[in-house]
Amino acid sequence: MGNDEKTKRVVFVTVGTTCFDALVKSVNSDSVKQALFEKGYTHLLIQMGRGSYLPTKSEGDDGLLAVDYFTFSSSIADHLRSASLVISHAGSGSIFETLRLGKPLIVVVNEDLMDNHQSELAEELADRKHLYCASPQTLHQTIGDMNLSSLLPYTPGDATPVAKHINRFLGFPDD
Template sequence: MSSDSKCVFVTVGSTKFDALVAAVLSNDVFESLKKTGFDRLVIQCGNSKVPLSPRIWNDEILLDTPINGISTSIWRFKKSLKDNYAAADLVIGHAGSGTIIEVLRMGRKLIAVPNETLLHNHQAELAEALDTSGYLIASPVSDLAEAIQQAMSKDFERFPEYDGSKFSRILDEEMGFI
């Protein structure tokens, strides 16, 4: 793999998000990935349906082959996605708070796609707030190809580093220690 290789990593987390997996494997998204210079696509699909009828290589790897000129790997679960986030030039993920925070703290470009099938659609609220602040792009599944174009041409705000002292200070104030 050359140093010019560009990778997009897609994650649905521990949930099932069929619509995101199907959208990522659509012709529109592959065209958008090619236009922006990507040559590798890695998808963590969880328990989602994969519309390609992939050959099952083993319990985890579902597919590892080029599709539309882009090297594509699809697998279900790993203990940690940290290495995948680190290797990605762009992360497309469900808009779960844990995924968002981990990806943004690593300084990666992120497209957060809320899973609208979840109760109360809390993911949409979080994604929209962070989009408005300039940290990521919030996108519905239907606009994913366009969101990829936007993400690769946008300069994102740097997400703040973790500061554990803030929580301690709030707790101390509430308990009357300060």
Template sequence: MESANDSKISKRTVFVTVGTTLFDALVKAVDTPEVKQELYAKGYTHLLIQIGRGSYIPARSTGDDRSLAVEYFTFSSSIAESLSSASLVISHAGSGSIFETLRQHKPLIVVVNEDLMDNHQEELAEELAERRHLFCAHPQTLYQTIASMNLDSLLPYPAGDAKPVAMLINKFLGFPVD
């Protein structure tokens, strides 16, 4: 079992991704002192934010005994390394990002971009949250989601089972669901 001192020494990264979109509301939400303090209080040591096409620039920090180290970047040819080294992922609601994170068995908070029209992503995120595979939030509820999250309550997403996804797509398109 890790002692409190060991957990401070080990790097526990929260990776935030907006994909290829513009989602400044998510970047601003994770850049608040309240969110950063809550993540630190939960034992995370680093915050890596992929800001995509956004114009909001988060505050960098090297971290110390009382705060997260914060870094950001715009795009990368692959986020696979950032994803695989993350202890927690906070993501936009893109299906690719969601399923790649779940495939790697990473705890996930999906933040819905309310500015998108015909937001089918919200339906997917809410359905997967209802099935307890992830947590679903909006930019304005991210702090509360982090403060109340219990990672032990999450269930692994069944690998290779396309039926639940097909059912969600059929439901969204208005086809009969068995």
């Protein structure tokens, strides 16, 4: 292994089954790629779902991140497991799966969704220091400022207060 063989540190971006071009455009921007590179990440793998915006593939030999993308995969869990950092849409499935695997997570809220209770969940978990929350516009800033050692592990048993909060928000009575 030569001196230039850096440890592979993959950032996995997932939009689930949705179309979230704003997130894909954001992670494909030079400012976000630069911020990730400065944090020591080497690879960017983007799952772009139904989106129509195609990121720029790169081998990473330009001294920046290697970038690859795909639309759907049956092995999202494998990608999550091998990631050093996950950047996800605000779908609760993606959020809880990533937290269950103990991966650092930045949730990017889709501001184009009008009725967005997903952002409530992300913001609640961010307040509890389990993840970072960003918008496509603030993502590069969030990456630049993040300190992963300040994140707290999420234990699934902690869900009750979060579930109560969400149920209250959705108008269900406390049981």
